[in-house]
Amino acid sequence: MTIETMRAVFGWCSVINMGLLLWWFFAIVVLHDFVYRVHTKWFKLSVESFDKIHYAGIAFFKIVVFVFNIVPYFALRIVE
Numbered sequence: 001m002t003i004e005t006m007r008a009v010f011g012w013c014s015v016i017n018m019g020l021l022l023w024w025f026f027a028i029v030v031l032h033d034f035v036y037r038v039h040t041k042w043f044k045l046s047v048e049s050f051d052k053i054h055y056a057g058i059a060f061f062k063i064v065v066f067v068f069n070i071v072p073y074f075a076l077r078i079v080e
Contacts, residue, residue: 003076003079003080005080006072006076007073007080008045010069010070010072010073010076011024011073013069014065014069014070014073017061017065017069018065019063020061021058021062021065023058024054024061027059028054028058029057036050
């Protein structure tokens with residue numbers, strides 16, 4: 001696998017993962033009540049715990065995307 005291929009893979013993984021992250025953020029901000037109602041059918045959650053869980057999940061996902069997709073992409077850009 002060449003550096004160009006790896007860079008393309010990391011670039012597209014970053015785009016796809018950031019799209020998922022933006023969708024998640026959009027769903028929680030705009031569709032909060034709907035998403036909360038769906039989740040409370042499965043789990044007994046208060047609004048505060050629901051918000052904490054999703055905030056922590058979004059933060060964790062964002063860190064993982066930066067560490068495993070965006071940083072390697074820029075590292076490969078610098079190397080070339």
